[in-house]
Amino acid sequence: MEPWRNAPEGIIDAHHHLWNRRRHPQPWIDPVSMAAIDADFGPEDLAALAEPAGVRGTVVVQSIRSEPETVDLLGTAARSELIRGVVGWVDIATAGVADRIHRLRAAPGGGKLVGVRHLAQDEPDPAFLRRADIRDGIAAVADAGLVFDLVIRHHQLPAAIELVASLPQASFVLDHLGKPPLTGDLRGWAGHLRTLAQLPNVSAKVSGLVTEANWSSWRPADLAPAVSHALDTFGPGRLMFGSDWPVCLLATGYQEWIRVLGELLAGADEQQLAQIWRQTARRVYRI
Template sequence: MAAGQGIVDAHHHVWDLAVRDQDWITGEELAPLRRDFTLDDLEPEARAVGVTATVLVQTVTVAEETPELLALAARNELVAGVVGWTDLTAPGVADALAGLRELPGGEQLVGIRHQVQGEPDPGWLLRPDVRSGLASVAEAGLVYDLLVTPHQLAAAHEAALRLPGCTFVLDHLGKPPIASGELHPWADAVRLLASLPNTVCKLSGMVTEADRPWSVNDLKPYADTVLDAFGPERLMFGSDWPVCRLAATYAEVGGAAGELMAGLSPAERREVFAGTALRTYGLPLHGNSPRVQPSSSPASTTRCSRAPVGR
């Protein structure tokens, strides 16, 4: 049965520390993530809330990781697409992308991402070599995932403006300051980005940006902002598993998203929880679940812990 009849989780990760270290997992707060997380760990949690297809997203800027993720996708029917990494500043981006497409699982490469949030230059996305790499991503028919913080949203807007043929997907709402409760200037920058038709946003990563303990009421102003700015047809659900486990279970993240989108019509909810991801990433239709959104759990009364990171 088609994935459009179930939920698409448009953002999650996996890693095996025996294969490669995740050097961003440092300090006591992130210590719960310093273990292996596999698709076998994810699948029962995802299936339990009606997820029938996922997008597996890179975590490190290492060329060898993307072929490994593609191979995992080729072996697991839950993973419908992979957002990988390649060096956008290199002169041979087009050749690198073509090479990835030739690998096992290469047909499931749907996007590219870089940890822009870690770049000291707030205008990194506007560098000529980066813009050339982004153009190659677009020419390859791939999407570019934006992992940025609020002060980098202006450059993201300018990059999307200059490259109208490239679809930019904003991860984790652009990491708003949920813990402080401040909306501006983040909201203004997000609305400016959303004014461009080649931009999409992931409803993901909120719980780890919230203060501890968090509630759905803490998340609502930020979810409402992106819903109003992008609309359901350019908003997609993502769990950010396993990073979300620092602050919430998979079911709590799904329940919170369901509650935040409860005011939408059934057709609009189908967009947020499946249609936008299927269309944006060009995902194949597969899976078997009758549900179209996470079941509503009492997430607004569940108080969970905060961690200051999202991937």
Template sequence: MTGPGIIDAHHHLWDLAVRPQPWITGAALAPLARSFGVDELTSRARAAGVTATVVVQTVCVPGETPELLALAAGGGLIAGVVGWTDLTAPDVADALAALRELPGGDRLVGIRHQVQEEPDPGWLLRPDVRRGLLAVAGAGLAYDLVVTARQLPAATAAAAGLPGLTFVLDHLGKPPVAAGALEPWAAEVRRLAALPNTVGKLSGLVTEAAPDRWAAEDLRPYADTVLDAFGPRRLLFGSDWPVCTLRAGYPEVVRTAGQLVDGLGPDERDAVFRRNAIRVYGLDVPAPGGRVG
């Protein structure tokens, strides 16, 4: 599926000459052990009908977010940045305000922490983390959840306790696609989606699939689950480029996402592929020349 006006609400960029990506280890991730920049993104995204994007942090260090904001300030596709700051720091509100003052600071739309790497499954419920999440809400930003299935209960509890903050579930909570299992992931996603301040990203599913032997139909049970749980008005499309290249190229990811929502009407598809991202992240993007078909 291609068409004008698609917003890719989740991708990454990194330059290994500027900053290492310590998470890229082992043979399975070896194809990612190079730099992925704006020019390469632009070439692939525009060819797939993408007119705006949201770039998302990859490492929990202070220096990365200002760099991403500077890229957004340079014009081009990047309309929003989901960055990082230390939620547990006493001065988290001041840190968020300082990011807003940087070049591109007006493109800061959300904050994310690599919760999936935290050994404590209840990390999101710690008092110092909750205080940081309150600061994110106070700054008018969204909070992206990058969690594993076992961390979904804590994510649900955190979202229930902070109704003024929009929680965006990245990669749908990383369901066990390769194993072909739905539970307990599906039940936990439904509990999260029952909260009105939560949104899901239709992203990262191909990466959870089995290497070299996946098809759109392998992903459909998971997409159908979140379409039913969140509804098409609370789902965003994200490519997860370049991580997705471990399984599929950019055009194939966009096309597969279109197949997974092929039961939706044109207006609902336009919501998933464009309008929801604008609303959730407060993106300032021009009107498209047409709708996603």
């Protein structure tokens, strides 16, 4: 596949994963319903798909709560020209966040650490994002000059709004547009996303949408309202492309998602497309 016609300088994939299950088990993968990703995925697998699609740089994102996984991702990034940044994991709920970030930066590839993420979507505590210790941990991430990725479900958006507003010095990225309920009623999600987008210190990834739709029967039209609303609220200058590979393989292929998103962005002009495909990710993650 040729590079996307409106991204002649190349695409930045701001969200993908890599894992080796022997070194870092992925207990969240169900071998029956998620058989398509019940395998190992390495940097060579990524390059075989990304480079022919016109992707010239990527950001790899943690998948489990493990600092050793982050150390390995940094080491992989150190050996890769394609991987420009790593969004890793540290325990933001305990003291010493700054020290742990310092140790990660001292590891091979540590210069490619661009952000931290916590799987807040899986937290059983509905007040998790409102806790003082979590806010303090994220403040330490910001003090270290790193971005904090928000991976949440749509019902957690009100708490995320409070969090982002309480830390104006921090830079946040909302993963997967906050996981809109594409098979249900979008009105609540849409209202909360509009409120969140009014805060200047948060951007969002147009990623992970195919797996919020029906995996086997989704159509581009099912995703169009969410993408359109994101454009209307955040604007292209605060949106970035992400593949969410290999998770996207549950519903579509890497290059197919690029093609579909290109169709959904058909009304954008060249400057707007350049922002979404690469410039926002470069600016926000400083890659």
